[in-house]
Amino acid sequence: MAIADATVQGITVDGVPLKDKLRRATRTSRVRAFLLVTPLLLFITVSFVLPIADMLFRSVDNPRISSLLPETVAALEQWDGKKLPDEAAFAALAKELKLRREDRNLGKAATRLNYERGGMRSLITKSARKLKRVERGPYKEAMVEIDEKWGQRETWAAIKLIGKRYTLVHYLAGVDRRFDADGNVVTQPEVRRIYITIWGRTLWVSLLVTAFCLLLGYPIAYLLATLPLRQSNLLMIMVLLPFWTSLLVRTTTWIVLLQSNGVINDILVWVGILSDEGRIRMIYNMTGTLIAMTQILLPFMVLPLYSVMKTISPSSMRAAQSLGANPFTAFVRIYMPQTVPGVGAGSLLVFIVSVGYYITPALVGGSTGQLISNFIAYHMKSSLNWGLAAALGAILLAGVLAIYWLYDRVVGIDNMKLG
Amino acid sequence: MPETNDAFVRFVDVQKSYDGETLVVKNLNLDIAQGEFLTLLGPSGSGKTTCLLMLAGFEPTTHGNITLDGRAINNVPPHKRNIGMVFQNYALFPHMTVQENLAFPLEVRRMSKGEVEGRVRRVLDMVRLGGFEHRRPAQLSGGQQQRVAVARALVFDPKLVLMDEPLGALDRQLREQMQYEIKHIHDNLGVTIVYVTHDQGEALTMSNRIAVLNHGEIQQLATPDTLYEEPQNAFVAQFIGENNKLLGRVTSMNGMNCSVEVDGGGKVEARAVNIEGVGSRTMLSLRPERVQINPPDGQFPNVFEGRVEELIYLGDHIRTRVSVCGDDDFIVKVPNASGHAALRKGDDVKVGWAIEDCRALDV
Structure with a gap:
């Protein structure tokens, strides 16, 4: 007690x-x-x-211009952007261009400005070279004489915009938008529009790959879960073998199979279905990306589906039939709803992996099969516009989190089974 | 043939093999009457579940015919047989509520919404689960799931309901309660039930008739009391209830009775049930409750000296292990009646039994 x-x-x-x-x-x-x-x-x-x-x-950090042209940036701070800036800004820029030319940092500044506005690189280098001969002001007339672009406020607006230490220009660039001279968000000129198409293509390819994986993976998973142990083990090995093979090997195998003089085209020509001139182009385009990615990501669909199907009691199908449902109705109304957690997990997995897929599109995608990750890599390695690469990566991350959140709301993450 | 019309379900010369080498069911012939509660009872591997699956249509017969209500159903797929079935693990649909589970067989029969609702409510009341419509199977206890499974097998008014060890997963108390409930449902609805179990208590409690199966053959088909009191062979005697067995050789036949020389010594008078004749080996079967300790002189022709080896107190009776006729595993149930003999371990006693309680069977 x-x-x-x-x-x-x-x-x-x-x-x-x-x-x-x-x-x-x-x-x-x-x-x-x-x-x-x-x-x-x-x-x-x-x-x-x-x-x-x-x-x-x-993705928001932007130190280059504010550190390379600090006086110009400070002088432009007061500028309202309505007319041309005053002489002080011209003088500061002229002074700093000369200084940067001497300490060999001009190229960095020119490149950064060129990201924002085409033609800035040549303008900067040309001006810096010619300014050497201009000893004293007024610089305004001298610079406009060197290039009439200095007489356009858009040029100065670009310098002011890029001069900000923290900026959203990378994010805007990542969705084909920019600030105009008045600070409004506008669409990029047509020649510079590219990312909306790529985002759309990335989503479309990911959706297609997910759909193909589901179509191909569902029957395999069903067989895996229902065949007698001996056969299902063999099938499981056949599913896992490619999974254990190097990604590069599998991708290059597809090149061997699919290229114009590859195995498949050769066989079709030999059998006589295709003429030698009519070989199908199946690689270095969207088709190649779709085929190779579907094959590579298939196990990510099959394994979650299998693990869910394994837990579905075979007697539930029998029960449905004994209650009067024909095998098709029993499958659609009793079996399939019970596989929803596996379908959700597999689709989410395949979709998220394909949205960020890099190596396969890079190798077999050609120019029409490139996805957003290939452009991130391009900006990381070639154009060295890390700010834009970071912004694209951040948008991708936000997208994946949004899909995850949506899945959780609609299906519930607790229902997901990965194995 | 008049019998043909009487039988609701008939197995005619049914054989079943899964691998083409061994027969799981050997030449089964069985008639089941309309409204009967028939139990297929046997140890695991005896072919009882296979019989049920063939009747439900999930396994084809290798040979022979099954008829249902006079119609051969060998080529009728399961969903057209109109047979209700309760599965061992209930096989409730986990993604559906109780209501949806019960409505499923009605919906696939395209019944109107009103009729579906009415039937579901009626059947839920029958299994006393009113108010549970919107629960999912995972939110129900084992007994409740069991009731839903029974209700689902009955909701579309099948003439025949099959039950495959439906109470196997329940604890003892619940199992006994459910036995009575299923029995009452059977009595009230008049539906024919074929029930499969390995639990003889369950079979005795519920059935009109029991078919004892072993190695794919019916060993005996009889009412529960006949099966218990008059087993026809050694397997049935051993499988149903508790049994004392004494092995020996028949020395003489005397009408319905015979004399048996028991291997461990002693001559027993027994009822000749299933023996080949004088000189053949036999197993004497004797129920422990039909043996009396220290009987009055002259009451029984069979009286032997024995010694108490062990006493186990079980409340209503005392299970007494005695060594008699060379068998030290001879069980006697001494009822815990007022003034019963107070035995102690090591006591020398006399045990006796009547001729009709001692059945000479095959070995």
Whole structure:
């Protein structure tokens, strides 16, 4: 009776609060559990959390012009953008262009300005070269004489915009938008529009790959789950074997098979279905990307589906039939709804992986099969416009999180089964 | 033939093999009358579930015919047989509520919405689950799931309901309660039920008739009391209820009775049921409750000296292990009546039994 009373008040028999006692009793195991996950926690922090934070920072960070042309940026601060800036701004820019030419940093500034506005690189280098001979002001007339673009306020608006330390221009550029001279968001000129198409293509390819994987993977998973053990083991090995093979090997195999002088075209010509001139172009375009990505991502669909189908009792199909449903109705109304968690998990997995897929489109995509990740890589490695690459990456990340959130709302993440 | 019309379900020379080498069901002939509660009882591997699956249409017969209500159903697919079935693990549809589970067989029969609702409500009341319509199977207890499964098998008014060890997953108390409930439903609806179980208690409680199966053959088909009191062979005697067996050789025949020389010593008078003749080996079967300790002189022709080896107190009776006729595993149930003999371990006693309670069977 005494013990019962004590526990009601949350106190053990020796008078210590029950919660303290419990915490003390489980402390060792909690410390041990934490120590066990510490290496992984550190690894994830260093290799995952910090890079993402860095990427998000770089997508808005814009230090180049504000550090290379600080006086010009300061002089333009007061400028309202309605007319040309005053002489002070011209003088500051002329001075700093000469300085940057001397310390060989002119190219960096020119490149950065060129990202925002085509033709800026040649304008800057030309002006800096010619300004050497201009000893004193007024610089305004001198610069307009060097190039009439200095007499256009759009040129100065671009410098002012890029001079800001933190900016959203990368995000705007990532969706084919820019600020005009008056600070409004407008669409890029047609020749510079590219990313909306690429985003659309990336989504379309991902949806198609997901759909193909579902169409091809569902029957395989069904067979895996229902065949006798011996056959299903063999089938499982056939599903997993490509999964264990290097991605590069599989992608290049597709090149061997699909190219114009590849195995498939050769066979079709040999059989006589195609003429030698009429070989089908199946690679280095969207078709190649779709075929190769579907094959590579198929296991990501099959395995979650299989793990869900394995748990569906075979007697539920029998029950449906004994209750009067024909096999088709039983399959559609009883079996398929029970596979929804697997369909959801597999589709989510395949879609998210394909949205960010890089290597296969890069190898077999040609020019029409390139996805957004290929452009991120291009800006990382070739154009060195890391700000834009970071912004594209951040948009991609936000998109994936949005899909995940949507899935959670519609299907519920708890319903997902990955194996 | 008049019998043909009487039988609601007939198995005629049915054989079944899964691998083409061994027969799981060997030449089964069985007639089931309309409204009967028939149980297929047997150990695992005896072919009882296979019989049920063939009747439901999930397994084809390798040979022979099955007729339902006078119609051969060998080529009728399961969904057209109109047979209700309760599965061992209930096989409720986990993604549907109780209401949807019960409405499913009605919807595939294209019944009107009003009729579906009415039938679902009636059948739910029958299994006393009113108010549970919108629960999912996972939110129900085992017993409740069981009731839903039974209700679902009955909701579309099938003439025949099959039950495949439906109570196997329930605990003992619930199992006994459900036995009575299923029995009452059977009595009220007059539906024919074929029930498969390995639990003899379940079979005895519920059935009109029991077919005891072993190795794909019917060993005995009889009412529960006949099966228990008059087993026709050694397997049935051993499988149903508790049994004392004494092995021996027939020394003489005397009309319905015979004399048997027991291997461990002693000559027993027994009812000749299933023996080949004088000189053949036999197993004497004797129910523990039909044996009396220290019987009055002259009451029984069979009286032997024995020694109490073990006493187990079970409340209503005392299970007494005695060594008699060379068998030290001979069980006697001593009823815990007022003034019963107070036995102790090691006591020398006399045990006796009547001729008609001791059946000479095959070995």
